[in-house]
Amino acid sequence: MSWPTYLLYLAVMAGVTYLIRMLPLTVFRKEIKSVFIRSFLHYVPYAVLAAMTIPGILTSTGDIRTAIAGLVVAVAMAWRGMSLLSVAIGACLAVAAAQGVLLLF
Amino acid sequence: MNKLFLKGVKHGLPIGLGYLSVSFAFGTQCTSGGLSVLQALLISMTNLTSAGQLAGLQVMLAGSSLIEMALTQFIINLRYALMGLSLGQKLGPTMNTPRRMFFSFANTDEIFAVASAQPEKLHHHYLYGLMLMPYIGWSLGTLLGAAAGAILPAFVSNALGIAIYGMFLAIILPPARKEKPVRAVVLIAIAISLLFSYAPMLKGVSGGFVVIICAVVAATLGAILFPIQDEGRNAA
Numbered sequence: 001m002s003w004p005t006y007l008l009y010l011a012v013m014a015g016v017t018y019l020i021r022m023l024p025l026t027v028f029r030k031e032i033k034s035v036f037i038r039s040f041l042h043y044v045p046y047a048v049l050a051a052m053t054i055p056g057i058l059t060s061t062g063d064i065r066t067a068i069a070g071l072v073v074a075v076a077m078a079w080r081g082m083s084l085l086s087v088a089i090g091a092c093l094a095v096a097a098a099q100g101v102l103l104l105f
Numbered sequence: 106m107n108k109l110f111l112k113g114v115k116h117g118l119p120i121g122l123g124y125l126s127v128s129f130a131f132g133t134q135c136t137s138g139g140l141s142v143l144q145a146l147l148i149s150m151t152n153l154t155s156a157g158q159l160a161g162l163q164v165m166l167a168g169s170s171l172i173e174m175a176l177t178q179f180i181i182n183l184r185y186a187l188m189g190l191s192l193g194q195k196l197g198p199t200m201n202t203p204r205r206m207f208f209s210f211a212n213t214d215e216i217f218a219v220a221s222a223q224p225e226k227l228h229h230h231y232l233y234g235l236m237l238m239p240y241i242g243w244s245l246g247t248l249l250g251a252a253a254g255a256i257l258p259a260f261v262s263n264a265l266g267i268a269i270y271g272m273f274l275a276i277i278l279p280p281a282r283k284e285k286p287v288r289a290v291v292l293i294a295i296a297i298s299l300l301f302s303y304a305p306m307l308k309g310v311s312g313g314f315v316v317i318i319c320a321v322v323a324a325t326l327g328a329i330l331f332p333i334q335d336e337g338r339n340a341a
Contacts, residue, residue, distance in 0.1 A: 001165065006144055012171050013161040014151035016178040017185075022209040024189035026202055032194055039328035041191035044320050045218050046280070046287050047294040047327070048184055049273045051319035052214065054295045055302050057270035061263045074271040078278035084219075085119035091271030092126075096264040 061095050069098035113234020120215045121242030123272045126265035127155055128243045129257070132250025134159070138166045145251035150244050153213060155269075156316075157182045183317050188217045197226035204229045211236035215269075218276045286331035294323035 032038050057074075061067045073094035077087045128149055135145030140162075152158050160181050164174045189212055196205070208229070216235055220227055281288040301307045301315040310318075 001140055001144065003144075006140070006165070008171060009161070009165045009174055010147060010151060012174045013148070013157070013164075013178055016175050017152050017154055017157055017182050018210060020179065020182045021185045021189055021212045022206055024186045025193050025196075025209040025212065026205040028190060028193055035332045035334060036328050038194070039331065039333045040324045041187070041194060042333055043287070043290045043324035043327035044187050044191050045221050046277050046290050047320040047323035048188070048214060048316055049218060049277050050291040050294040050323075051298040051316050053270050053273045053277075054298055057267060060266040060270055062259070062266070063263070066263065067267065070267040070271070071274075074267070074274045075278065078271075078274040079282060081279045081282075082275065083119065084272045084275045085122060087275035088119060088123050088268040088271040091267045091274075092264045095267050096260070099260055099263065 063099070063102070065102065066095045066098040070095040107230045107234075109228050109230035110234040113231040114237055115234075116219050117216070117235045117238035119272060120213075120219065121238030121240075123215070123268045124239050124242035125246040125249075126262075126268045128246030129250035130262065130266065131155070131158060131162075132247040132252070135162060135247070136251045138162065140165075140251075142248065142251040146244060146248045149247035153211060153240065153243055154182060154185075180314050180317070184214075184320060185212060185217075187317075187320060188212060188214070192217055192220060192227075195221060195223070195227050197228050199229050200227065200232075208232045208236065211240060213239065215239065215272060215276075218273075222276065222280075286327055286333075289330065290323045290327040293326055294319045297322055 032041070057071055058064050058067045061070060070091040074087050074091040077090045082090075131149065132145050135148065136142060140148075148158055148162070152161070157178050160177050161174060164177055189209060192212060193205075200208070216239055220232065220235060223231075277287075277291055281291045297319045298315060301310055301318070
């Protein structure tokens with residue numbers, strides 16, 4: 001892609017993304033008193049990550065069967081409170097193992 | 106070296122490793138679509154967001170208008186505004202305006218989730234440490250993917266594809282196990298997300314928008330059903 005065109009796209013893309021992140025964090029400084037809004041904001045991250053994971057995880061490996069193997073292992077490890085890195089590696093190894101098993105058939 | 110900074114780096118390491126694999130995939134898509142290696146790298150270094158970059162790349166390659174680029178980024182990344190508001194409540198007194206402006210660049214889903222899960226108010230040294238490895242991982246992964254994407258066998262890239270989701274689960278499941286309200290919010294969000302993925306009428310709604318709807322509905326229901334009264338408990 002030609003650089004002038006690319007740079008215009010890049011400026012818009014990065015600019016919008018940055019402003020969305022920067023303005024709420026920087027401009028809004030007051031401690032929120034409303035119990036409702038505080039509770040709402042407390043629950044946002046869990047809702048966001050849950051919605052991004054399910055069903056996105058099922059199409060993350062190119063084969064729903066290997067993805068389910070990874071999902072089951074990740075849930076079991078995460079449920080026990082294992083670290084982010086351990087769970088991520090465990091899920092990858094489970095997918096790799098499931099791919100190996102599928103090759104046998 | 107500062108202790109808080111090192112603690113942040115340690116917390117950011119798994120995120121950085123997760124990003125390495127995800128951005129690797131992004132890098133391959135860039136060069137196969139016609140971008141140069143440097144162009145691919147610059148997108149990751151200036152945006153630092155997975156869903157937004159993927160959508161942005163599609164807009165670029167399709168040659169669509171700049172307005173469409175701005176709108177796409179706005180909708181897909183609107184969740185960061187919610188996260189920024191939420192995290193803003195947890196920042197300690199050392200986080201002045203320039204530091205907020207600097208850190209907000211790196212307020213990704215994962216950095217936000219890890220930072221939110223800290224019991225104490227956040228110090229800028231910790232946040233700077235936390236953003237370091239994810240930024241390196243995201244940029245380096247894109248560079249490697251753009252330069253050498255075709256070399257990696259599908260067997261390996263398929264397995265790496267799940268890494269980021271394993272990380273998400275490790276963030277949400279322990280609190281969901283301990284606290285009933287979090288469990289309820291997670292289940293509601295999953296139910297709505299599934300509805301939008303498989304219900305015939307709703308399937309066409311874009312991914313970024315679905316995440317916003319899920320977050321707003323699930324967090325609103327959570328706030329109505331399980332309001333958090335005690336301010337000190339908010340960090341749990």
